[in-house]
Amino acid sequence: MPTLATTIDGLTFPNPFLIASGPPGTNLNVISRAFREGWGGVVAKTVSLDSTKVVNVSPRYAKLLSSDGREVVGWENIELISDRPFAAWLEEFRKCKDMHPEGILIASVMEECRRDAWEEIIGRCQDAGVDGFELNFSCPHGLPERRMGSAMGQDPGLLAEICSWVMAVAKRPVWAKMTPNITHIEDPSRAALRAGCHGISAINTIRCIMGVNLETLRPEPTVEGHSTPGGYSSTAIRPIALRMCAEVATLIREEFPDRSLSGIGGIEQGADAAEFILLGADSVQVCTGVMKHGFGMVADMKRELLAFMERHGFASIAEFKGLSLDFLTSHARLVELQHPAASSGERPTDADWSGDRLAEQSVSLAR
Numbered sequence: 001m002p003t004l005a006t007t008i009d010g011l012t013f014p015n016p017f018l019i020a021s022g023p024p025g026t027n028l029n030v031i032s033r034a035f036r037e038g039w040g041g042v043v044a045k046t047v048s049l050d051s052t053k054v055v056n057v058s059p060r061y062a063k064l065l066s067s068d069g070r071e072v073v074g075w076e077n078i079e080l081i082s083d084r085p086f087a088a089w090l091e092e093f094r095k096c097k098d099m100h101p102e103g104i105l106i107a108s109v110m111e112e113c114r115r116d117a118w119e120e121i122i123g124r125c126q127d128a129g130v131d132g133f134e135l136n137f138s139c140p141h142g143l144p145e146r147r148m149g150s151a152m153g154q155d156p157g158l159l160a161e162i163c164s165w166v167m168a169v170a171k172r173p174v175w176a177k178m179t180p181n182i183t184h185i186e187d188p189s190r191a192a193l194r195a196g197c198h199g200i201s202a203i204n205t206i207r208c209i210m211g212v213n214l215e216t217l218r219p220e221p222t223v224e225g226h227s228t229p230g231g232y233s234s235t236a237i238r239p240i241a242l243r244m245c246a247e248v249a250t251l252i253r254e255e256f257p258d259r260s261l262s263g264i265g266g267i268e269q270g271a272d273a274a275e276f277i278l279l280g281a282d283s284v285q286v287c288t289g290v291m292k293h294g295f296g297m298v299a300d301m302k303r304e305l306l307a308f309m310e311r312h313g314f315a316s317i318a319e320f321k322g323l324s325l326d327f328l329t330s331h332a333r334l335v336e337l338q339h340p341a342a343s344s345g346e347r348p349t350d351a352d353w354s355g356d357r358l359a360e361q362s363v364s365l366a367r
Contacts, residue, residue, distance in 0.1 A: 002309035004040075004302060006317045008260050008282045009173035009198040011104050011131055015040040016273065016305075016317055017298050020264050020285035021108035021134060021177075024295070026082065028092040032099060037295040038302065041104035043201075043285060046081035046136045047089045048110050048148075049121055054083040062210035062221040064236065074237075075288045076210040078141055078221060078230035081110055086124075093128035105129075108177070110136040113147050113158065115165045122169050132172045135163065135197070137188065138179035138204030140231045150179040150204070156191035163195035175262060177201040178248070180237075185244045186251045193252070199260030200248050201285065203241045205231025233288040234266055241265020242279055249280020249325060268293065270304025277317060278324035 004015035019025050019034045019042040026045040034042050048054070056079060064074030082089065096105055107130040111117040122133065137153030152159055159176070166174055176192035178185055180203040189200050207229050212219050219227040245263045252259050263281030267273055268289040276284050289297060314320045329337075353361060 002315050013040040016283040018285045020287035022287040024290040033295050035100045035103040039298050043106040043108050043134050046108040046110045049086050054080045057223045059221045073235050075234040076230045090128040097129040104131045106132045106134050108134045108136050110148050118165045119169050133174045135176045138177045140207040153179040154182050156188045159188050160191040160195045163192050167196035173198040175199040175201045181207045189248050193256045201262040202248050203244050203265050205233045208232035238266030246279040270301045273305050274308045277321050280322040
């Protein structure tokens, strides 16, 4: 029988399904629920030393529904990092490790561009017993005036310096969480890995405006008639996340073969996880899916991933990690590989498109 157990950066996970930083990891109560339900690990909601500057608004979510209105395919949030005191978090980190000594607890941290602040937050979280760190260089909204989140992640030079500060004091594995709101995700990923980080987490949410209410003419989510761009997540972003994870995985394979990747973005089924692992992820993280379906969804995902592995004869995650990367190539190479019949008139050229048959012809070219 295949096993979902996997070891990443020296940490042994019972399965590769982790809670991503956000509301499903916002306090000890929900983190404990995640461990009881069988998640492989939890990345807690992002903490900072001074939570008094963090003030959330409500409403802070907006949804994009399928055409029949029955499925949430996109989700926007304008939620900030944790508004709970750092001292309270340290106490809950300690309690969590007492209650779940085998559970892998990752602290997500974000700070201002000060070496002393990063050294302090890493040191105090380590003393509280966390198993690892995820550096939040990726939140697309909130606190830009403090040069936090994606304001750091979009600057590889600054990111490298901060990672070097962290690695000078960290005694646990460190992952750097990347923003997708950048042209080449390989650039900040390379900077973090060169600075010594053990792995990369990718991706965080995509900066967006969900829509405009055509009755009130106000963008959503609306707070006292006003809004602000937020982070887009859920199943609609999965293709973008897969592409960016493949780019990071290729970088790791070619330049940092001993480092890891945790894939994030629209994962709600075991099949989704299989795709990320095939494109080079060691683990996968879920946030919005849990907010839509609850913590119990992990049971189905584990069963579905095991069924996939059994169907293909894979005994472990390592046996199929990155296998699909070998089949990504350039467009020029696709032309070389294409069967001669496909270029001999069986498929339409630009001159063959018909105004009367455009939709039909488009479908014929899709798979």
